[in-house]
Amino acid sequence: MFIYRHKIRTRYNHTDRMGYVYYGRYAEFFEEARVDALRSIGVSYKKMEEEGMYSPVITLRVNYYQPLYYDELITVEAIVPVMPTLRTKFIFKVYNEKGELTADGETSLVFVDGITRKPVRLPEVVEKAFEPFFTGN
Amino acid sequence: MFIYRHKIRTRYNHTDRMGYVYYGRYAEFFEEARVDALRSIGVSYKKMEEEGMYSPVITLRVNYYQPLYYDELITVEAIVPVMPTLRTKFIFKVYNEKGELTADGETSLVFVDGITRKPVRLPEVVEKAFEPFFTGN
Amino acid sequence: MFIYRHKIRTRYNHTDRMGYVYYGRYAEFFEEARVDALRSIGVSYKKMEEEGMYSPVITLRVNYYQPLYYDELITVEAIVPVMPTLRTKFIFKVYNEKGELTADGETSLVFVDGITRKPVRLPEVVEKAFEPFFTGN
Amino acid sequence: MFIYRHKIRTRYNHTDRMGYVYYGRYAEFFEEARVDALRSIGVSYKKMEEEGMYSPVITLRVNYYQPLYYDELITVEAIVPVMPTLRTKFIFKVYNEKGELTADGETSLVFVDGITRKPVRLPEVVEKAFEPFFTGN
Numbered sequence: 001m002f003i004y005r006h007k008i009r010t011r012y013n014h015t016d017r018m019g020y021v022y023y024g025r026y027a028e029f030f031e032e033a034r035v036d037a038l039r040s041i042g043v044s045y046k047k048m049e050e051e052g053m054y055s056p057v058i059t060l061r062v063n064y065y066q067p068l069y070y071d072e073l074i075t076v077e078a079i080v081p082v083m084p085t086l087r088t089k090f091i092f093k094v095y096n097e098k099g100e101l102t103a104d105g106e107t108s109l110v111f112v113d114g115i116t117r118k119p120v121r122l123p124e125v126v127e128k129a130f131e132p133f134f135t136g137n
Numbered sequence: 138m139f140i141y142r143h144k145i146r147t148r149y150n151h152t153d154r155m156g157y158v159y160y161g162r163y164a165e166f167f168e169e170a171r172v173d174a175l176r177s178i179g180v181s182y183k184k185m186e187e188e189g190m191y192s193p194v195i196t197l198r199v200n201y202y203q204p205l206y207y208d209e210l211i212t213v214e215a216i217v218p219v220m221p222t223l224r225t226k227f228i229f230k231v232y233n234e235k236g237e238l239t240a241d242g243e244t245s246l247v248f249v250d251g252i253t254r255k256p257v258r259l260p261e262v263v264e265k266a267f268e269p270f271f272t273g274n
Numbered sequence: 275m276f277i278y279r280h281k282i283r284t285r286y287n288h289t290d291r292m293g294y295v296y297y298g299r300y301a302e303f304f305e306e307a308r309v310d311a312l313r314s315i316g317v318s319y320k321k322m323e324e325e326g327m328y329s330p331v332i333t334l335r336v337n338y339y340q341p342l343y344y345d346e347l348i349t350v351e352a353i354v355p356v357m358p359t360l361r362t363k364f365i366f367k368v369y370n371e372k373g374e375l376t377a378d379g380e381t382s383l384v385f386v387d388g389i390t391r392k393p394v395r396l397p398e399v400v401e402k403a404f405e406p407f408f409t410g411n
Numbered sequence: 412m413f414i415y416r417h418k419i420r421t422r423y424n425h426t427d428r429m430g431y432v433y434y435g436r437y438a439e440f441f442e443e444a445r446v447d448a449l450r451s452i453g454v455s456y457k458k459m460e461e462e463g464m465y466s467p468v469i470t471l472r473v474n475y476y477q478p479l480y481y482d483e484l485i486t487v488e489a490i491v492p493v494m495p496t497l498r499t500k501f502i503f504k505v506y507n508e509k510g511e512l513t514a515d516g517e518t519s520l521v522f523v524d525g526i527t528r529k530p531v532r533l534p535e536v537v538e539k540a541f542e543p544f545f546t547g548n
Contacts (some may be wrong), residue, residue, distance in 0.1 A: 012446070013296050013439045017186075017289035017344055023194040023371055024164030024287060029426045031161070035423070035482070049154075057160040062197045064481040071446070071457040115171070140277045150302045150435055152428035154481055159424050172286070172345070175286070183345040207428055208309070208320040291460075297468040298442070301435030323428075330478070331434040336471045 002080040004037035007037040010072045020067035027060060030051055030092050030107055031104040037090075041129040052114040055088070062105035072097045083134040084122055086110060139217040139270040141174035147209045157204035164197060167229050167244055170215040174227075178266040189251040190260055192225070199242035209234045220271040221259055223247060276354040276407040278311035284346045294341035301334060304366050304381055307350040311364075315403040326388040329362070336379035344366055346371045357408040358396055360384060412542040413491040415448035421483045431478035438471060441503050441518055444487040448501075452540040463525040464534055466499070473516035483508045494545040495533055496519060 008029055035045050045055070068074060086107050087101040094103040098117040111120050145166055153159040172182050182192070205211060214230040224245050231240040248257050282303055290296040309319050319329070342348060351367040361382050368377040385394050419440055427433040444455050456466065479485060488504040498519050505514040522531050 009443075011439065012290055012442055013298055015291035017291065017293045018191055018193065019291045020193065021288050021403055022164075023197060024161055024168070025160075026197075027161030027164065028422065031423055032420075044482075049481075054155055056155065056157065056201065058201050060163075060197070060201075064193065064195050066196075066428075067193070071455075084145045113261060146306075148302065149427055150433050153423055154426035154428065154430045156350055156428045161424060165285065168286055169283075181345075186344075207323075208318075292465055292467065294467065296438075297433055298438030298469075301433075301438065305435070328429055330429065330431065330475065332475050334434060334437075334471070334473045334475075338467065338469050338471075340510060341467070 002041075002130060004033065004040050004078045004125045006033040006036050006076045006078060008074050010068055010070055010074060012070060012072070015070050018067075018096060019069060021069070023062070023064060026062050026064075026094070026103060026105065029074075029076050030060075030078075030090070030105060033078040033092060034090055034107070037078040037080075038126070038129070043126055043129045048123060048125070049114065053120070054112050054114050054117070055109045056112060057107050057109050058087070059108040060105070061107075062103060063129070064103045066096075066100065068096055068102055074102075080130065080133070084126065084128060084130055086119065086121065088122070088126075111134065139174070139267060141170065141177050141215045143170040143173050143213045143215060145211050145213060147205055147207055147211060147214070149207060151205075152207050155204075155224060156206060158206070160199070160201060162265075163199050163240060163242065166211075166231065167215075167227070167236070169196075169240060170213040170229060171227055171244070174215040175263075175266070176215075180263055180266045182209050185260060186251065190249050190257070191249050191254070192246045193249060194244050195224070196245040196248050197242070198244075199240060201240045203233075203237065203239045205231070205233055205239055211239075219244070219268065221263065221267055223256065223258065225259070225263075276311070276315075276404060278307065278314050278352045280307040280310050280350045280352060282306060282348050282350060284342055284344055284348060288342075289344050292341075293343060295343070297336070298340060298382070300336050300338075300377060300379065303350050303368065304334075304352075304364070304379060305349075307352040307366060308364055308381070309339055310399075311352040311354075312403070314360060317403045319394055322397060322399070323388065328388050328391070329383045330384050331381050331383050331385060332361070333382040334379070335381075336377060338377045340370075340374070340376045342368070342370055342376055348376075354404065354407070358400065360393065360395065361392070362396070362400075413448070413452075413541060415444065415451050415489045417444040417447050417487045417489060419443060419487060421479055421481055421485060423481060426481050429478075432478060434473070434475060434478040437473050437505070437514060437516065440485075440487050440505065441471075441489075441501070441516060444503060445501055445518070448489040448491075448524050449499070449537070449540070452536055454540045459534060459536070462524065464531070465523050465525050465528070466520045467523060468518050468520050469498070470519045471483070471516070472518075473514060475514045477507075477511065477513045479505070479507055479513055485513075491541065495537065495541055497530065497532065499533070499537075
């Protein structure tokens with residue numbers, strides 16, 4: 001299993017007139033955590049795109065347990081529960097400043113060729129980066 | 138069953154550098170469709186808030202089958218499959234300009250008191266508006 | 275002079291915890307109005323991009339006189355005060371549902387080649403579309 | 412004069428299909444820099460709102476000199492050029508990862524009472540925090 005913890009400060013533009021962080025913003029928080037999780041194991045998503053590989057999201061799920069408010073330093077935990085293959089599954093847990101679990105969620109991604117936009121297998125650089133976390137003995 | 142069809146034009150600010158509508162934007166499309174669906178049966182969400190009732194989203198789910206692109210006139214179908222009770226469940230189907238199903242999803246909402254932010258039962262105005270669609274005979 | 279009036283409904287995701295439409299959202303409203311203004315005189319910005327011409331914004335200015343609120347049907351007036359040359363200048367006036375001027379602003383745009391990203395002269399299709407509005411006699 | 416430097420990483424959701432950071436996003440970057448600039452001198456904007464003081468933006472101006480791209484660690488310099496009075500003026504300079512000035516801009520803000528939404532004088536806490544930067548001798 002792979003876990004990465006990412007800090008985000010909630011901003012005025014995230015809030016809505018209910019005073020909560022708008023429910024659609026969580027997809028952005030998940031993206032931030034995902035990309036920085038990859039960066040932490042030496043994978044630059046940007047570089048992958050420059051080399052002709054894109055990774056669109058194919059499913060998103062979020063459960064909202066309690067609201068996030070303005071100007072909280074939240075923690076988004078990004079968990080890769082199983083070794084990625086054709087799909088990369090991320091699980092997310094969102095904690096507020098008090099450390100309470102306020103939401104969790106999930107995204108699945110595939111890799112596609114930048115030109116044809118057809119699915120391709122997991123890039124070797126991603127495979128090698130994740131392998132150490134899933135090699136039991 | 139209740140069905141409402143809502144048109145949205147995809148805008149430049151919806152797109153990302155992949156050329157697709159960003160996956161987090163669908164939550165906004167669902168919100169638009171939801172609010173206009175209610176409006177179509179005489180329920181003003183704004184007025185409900187002014188009367189002290191808020192309706193936060195508690196679950197979001199989206200499946201992305203194919204991308205949406207810039208400047209498409211898309212259709213978001215908002216479906217209420219069962220009579221709302223404590224929870225209101227909406228199912229969404231997103232069609233591109235060619236009429237192809239490109240994504241579907243779901244949101245569940247509750248009603249909370251604007252002051253206490255505690256769950257309350259379905260407002261009578263919403264109940265009455267939906268009833269005709271679920272009264273078989 | 276060229277004037278186009280564009281209607282936008284303010285949405286929950288536009289609002290912030292002050293209950294106002296967030297000040298950064300106006301750039302999106304201006305973009306919508308701009309693109310639909312061009313469409314109204316037969317110019318498809320999307321098609322222009324497909325033909326290798328991009329039009330980035332080089333200056334933005336907004337004056338906020340009074341707030342916009344949730345679920346208002348606002349009018350964004352897009353005005354082209356002088357015949358576009360290397361730069362296209364748009365002036366915007368934002369009216370709330372009561373018809374009050376709540377904000378005004380301005381954007382200047384250039385045209386760049388999609389490959390080199392270097393400035394190019396006004397595309398002929400845009401020039402021809404605007405000419406009738408600036409040909410006095 | 413008061414200067415604060417704020418780092419922001421550009422994210423996928425900031426980009427548009429031109430591959431640039433969308434021009435409307437700069438307002439969010441300015442807001443981040445503004446709030447963290449205040450925090451750096453001991454002023455919590457959140458706390459000010461809780462005490463019944465809001466600070467809406469009344470003018471925004473941005474000049475875009477060159478694009479920002481995906482996944483750059485940019486620097487937003489927030490400058491308060493003169494001691495705030497009824498208006499607080501911030502000047503912004505945006506630098507890309509190479510240290511090039513890519514954009515600059517300005518926002519002016521007022522303070523309003525949270526209930527009446529009428530302008531009020533500069534809160535004492537803000538005045539005291541800024542004073543040391545503008546007291547020459």
